[in-house]
Amino acid sequence: MDRNDIINQLSQYFKVEELVCDHIYARWGEASWQFLDTMFLHCLLLLRRDIIGRPMKCNNHKLKIHQRGVRCNMCEIVRSKGRAYMSAHVLGKAGDFSIEGMTAEAARQRIKLLPAAFPCQVRIEGGVTWLHIDVLPQHGITQKVYEFTA
Numbered sequence: 486m487d488r489n490d491i492i493n494q495l496s497q498y499f500k501v502e503e504l505v506c507d508h509i510y511a512r513w514g515e516a517s518w519q520f521l522d523t524m525f526l527h528c529l530l531l532l533r534r535d536i537i538g539r540p541m542k543c544n545n546h547k548l549k550i551h552q553r554g555v556r557c558n559m560c561e562i563v564r565s566k567g568r569a570y571m572s573a574h575v576l577g578k579a580g581d582f583s584i585e586g587m588t589a590e591a592a593r594q595r596i597k598l599l600p601a602a603f604p605c606q607v608r609i610e611g612g613v614t615w616l617h618i619d620v621l622p623q624h625g626i627t628q629k630v631y632e633f634t635a
């Protein structure tokens with residue numbers, strides 16, 4: 486699948502403003518897709534459409550939920566760091582999701598059972614009440630689905 490096909494299909498499930506912070510969307514609007522990694526978008530499409538099959542919520546700027554997708558230098562989580570910060574969220578490779586009718590833990594269990602469903606390595610964050618998923622190819626990690634704790 487090429488990038489435009491992925492974005493076209495993913496647009497049935499997500500608006501780009503949900504996947505980036507309010508600062509990015511205010512400045513770039515629909516062009517904000519350009520900050521999202523192709524492999525991340527592909528994994529998110531497969532996750533939403535085939536693996537989870539339920540509505541997944543990321544940002545909701547009206548509810549002041551801004552930092553669950555791509556984060557920029559103006560975002561509080563980034564600004565507040567007194568050290569280098571290279572989260573997959575600033576690299577356009579991550580999102581934090583709430584799933585309608587499914588706990589984050591249930592979603593993680595399902596993802597761990599289906600490593601072959603993904604076209605690349607994925608990471609999930611364990612022990613949190615949201616589903617964090619990213620495609621950072623963490624150095625030294627060979628597992629297809631890797632659960633990390635922050």
Ligand SMILES: [Zn+2]
Nearest residue numbers: 506508557560
């Ligand atoms: Zn921002």
Ligand SMILES: [Zn+2]
Nearest residue numbers: 579580581617
């Ligand atoms: Zn996250």
